[in-house]
Amino acid sequence: MTLPYYTTDNFRPRTSAGYLLKRVYRLVHMGIEGSWEEGALSFTQWVVLAYLCSGTVSTAAELSREIGHDAGAMTRIIDQLEARGMLTRERDTEDRRIVKLLIAAEGRTALDTLTPRVMDFWNDLFSGFDAAEIDAFIRMLTALQLRLDPDAGGR
Amino acid sequence: MTLPYYTTDNFRPRTSAGYLLKRVYRLVHMGIEGSWEEGALSFTQWVVLAYLCSGTVSTAAELSREIGHDAGAMTRIIDQLEARGMLTRERDTEDRRIVKLLIAAEGRTALDTLTPRVMDFWNDLFSGFDAAEIDAFIRMLTALQLRLDPDAGGR
DNA sequence: ACATATTATTTGCCTGAGCAATCATTGCTT
DNA sequence: AAGCAATGATTGCTCAGGCAAATAATATGT
Numbered sequence: 001m002t003l004p005y006y007t008t009d010n011f012r013p014r015t016s017a018g019y020l021l022k023r024v025y026r027l028v029h030m031g032i033e034g035s036w037e038e039g040a041l042s043f044t045q046w047v048v049l050a051y052l053c054s055g056t057v058s059t060a061a062e063l064s065r066e067i068g069h070d071a072g073a074m075t076r077i078i079d080q081l082e083a084r085g086m087l088t089r090e091r092d093t094e095d096r097r098i099v100k101l102l103i104a105a106e107g108r109t110a111l112d113t114l115t116p117r118v119m120d121f122w123n124d125l126f127s128g129f130d131a132a133e134i135d136a137f138i139r140m141l142t143a144l145q146l147r148l149d150p151d152a153g154g155r
Numbered sequence: 156m157t158l159p160y161y162t163t164d165n166f167r168p169r170t171s172a173g174y175l176l177k178r179v180y181r182l183v184h185m186g187i188e189g190s191w192e193e194g195a196l197s198f199t200q201w202v203v204l205a206y207l208c209s210g211t212v213s214t215a216a217e218l219s220r221e222i223g224h225d226a227g228a229m230t231r232i233i234d235q236l237e238a239r240g241m242l243t244r245e246r247d248t249e250d251r252r253i254v255k256l257l258i259a260a261e262g263r264t265a266l267d268t269l270t271p272r273v274m275d276f277w278n279d280l281f282s283g284f285d286a287a288e289i290d291a292f293i294r295m296l297t298a299l300q301l302r303l304d305p306d307a308g309g310r
Numbered sequence: 311a312c313a314t315a316t317t318a319t320t321t322g323c324c325t326g327a328g329c330a331a332t333c334a335t336t337g338c339t340t
Numbered sequence: 341a342a343g344c345a346a347t348g349a350t351t352g353c354t355c356a357g358g359c360a361a362a363t364a365a366t367a368t369g370t
Contacts, residue, residue, distance in 0.1 A: 070329080072327080072328075073327050076327090096334080097335045098335095
């Protein structure tokens with residue numbers, strides 16, 4: 001049994017984990033997307049394409065579960081990507097509820113351009129820290145995620 | 156000069172820091188707000204009140220800078236809090252551009268109820284980790300924030 | 311003093327995400 | 341086989357947040 005981390009004395013908005021999580025995420029998100037040229041994909045669209053390309057998911061439902069994104073909103077993101085020729089929809093023949101998503105050539109070239117930029121952004125941000133620190137940071141985030149959403153690991 | 160952390164081989168959406176940051180923040184946000192009863196403040200409204208109560212900020216502009224929240228949206232949050240009697244606006248007499256925000260008794264009682272719940276949520280989430288791990292996690296978040304927004308430290 | 315730049319606040323507009331409802335399809339139960 | 345629950349995809353609705361413009365007041369430079 002460990003002691004409580006926060007007490008009335010040491011709990012301050014500025015140094016609280018919630019404030020920092022939100023702030024860092026937002027700065028990263030805007031930092032990455034802001035460096036892309038006008039007319040490029042949005043960060044969220046990139047995430048969807050990257051998941052699709054990784055081969056771990058192939059439908060809208062899987063994507064929304066995996067990313068933790070609303071299914072309705074996912075439909076619209078896919079609409080946009082389809083309209084831009086980044087992917088195609090194909091009704092599954094065995095289970096006709098399912099629409100399989102197939103990344104198109106256009107989508108692959110977009111990924112080839114954008115993914116290295118995302119990696120560079122993170123590598124730049126992480127430069128100066130040693131790998132053990134970063135590993136610990138990511139392990140902590142993973143552990144917190146798992147505790148907040150026990151299903152997350154089983155997927 | 157350190158080696159790049161991410162390479163084409165090890166960079167996967169699922170284990171990337173961006174995915175984890177977003178997911179953990181969202182789960183925390185919804186976990187906290189979801190545990191409050193119907194009709195309570197929103198999490199964002201609580202954050203604003205908590206900052207105000209801490210005494211480190213006293214105007215809308217300071218709040219939006221501090222929290223990293225849009226100034227226009229901040230006006231509306233303050234509108235809501237004012238409408239619910241949680242705070243009052245008072246035009247500054249020396250610099251008439253400024254509207255000083257004063258937390259009301261109603262606001263203090265709301266904070267007295269909600270703030271311990273937020274602390275409990277975090278303490279619960281952090282239980283099982285030792286303080287050194289949590290410290291390292293928060294130090295890392297702080298360092299990343301500072302690197303992403305160098306002005307953040309000076310405030 | 312006067313013109314210009316900056317800051318604080320507010321408003322309108324637009325986009326994107328969450329929620330609930332709907333429809334089609336499949337799986338399960340009896 | 342029929343009924344019912346569960347799943348996948350989609351749509352309309354609503355709301356919150358980001359952006360840009362407008363307004364008012366103050367600071368700065370010449």
